[in-house]
Amino acid sequence: MSLPTPLYPLVSVASLAADPQRYRILEVAARKAGDVPQAVSAREAFSQGHIPGSAFADLCQDFSDPHSPWPYQRPGAQAFSRAAQAAGIRQDQSIVVYDRSDGIWAARLWWLFRAYGHRRVQVLDGGLQAWCAAGLPLDQAQDAMAPGDFEARADDEAAFVDREQVLAVVNGERRAQLLNVLRRPVFTGAEQRYARAGHIPGSLHVAHGTLLDAQSGLLLPAAVLRERFALLNPHVPVITYCGSGITAAGTALALAVAGREDVAVYDGSLVEWSADPTLALVTSSD
Structure with missing residues (x-):
């Protein structure tokens, strides 16, 4: 089965702000295995202010393989599907991922989605820093979300x-x-x-x-x-x-x-x- 053509890898702050309802937005954060306080602080930072409409995605806890001896390793297709569903991702949905750092955490989740056949995913260029620099608002709301229906379509072995x-x-x-x-x-x-x-x-x-x-x-x-x-x-x-x-x-x-x-x-x-x-x-x- 051929994969759909991927979107351009980046989306600008202006484009996202102009039509946020078009996307499922994920703020990506991570922690080292066993370092619970750091994970809590990442969630706390999210709760104190995030791009409106975004959900929190824990790259270490949810979108990595907990059984690997090495940190942040790719999860299996089923585990990845469960994590994406818990984040409210639908199969036909366009996704924007961002982080509070230099974009590498968002890029990792972008790469994982592409590896599992979801090509409608983009990284917010500049992340939260660029959003705030543009004077755009943050939100503290964390609305309950319905589980998504995302299923990993294919494992791109070349990724x-x-x-x-x-x-x-x-x-x-x-x-x-x-x-x-x-x-x-x-x-x-x-x-x-x-x-x-x-x-x-x-x-x-x-x-x-x-x-x-x-x-x-x-x-x-x-x-x-x-x-x-x-x-x-x-x-x-x-x-x-x-x-x-x-x-x-x-x-x-x-x-x-x-x-x-x-x-x-x-x-x-x-x-x-x-x-x-x-x-x-x-x-x-x-």
């Missing part, structure tokens, strides 16, 4: 890759470009954030933070993003990775805006790769 598929790239058995999207010191290994320092052999590097306007938090224009990604071969698929697949989804969003459709996210990313001492990591001096 995610696992450790063995990345290892095949490293070994020259699979044709793809590995793109590390973490900050430069983490990429080089000067800063250790995971079990071991460094990056996967053969990786290219574009820090996700360089893809955003420093003042507004908006993604850079498509033409500028294409310049940022100029080091990538346009004819070879891209695999993005980061720490645990969140920032990698943010860069997958930027690549989609830049016109790339051959992108996958390494879900386990460095939190998984660095935990296995048999898998090589490379450090560099710059």
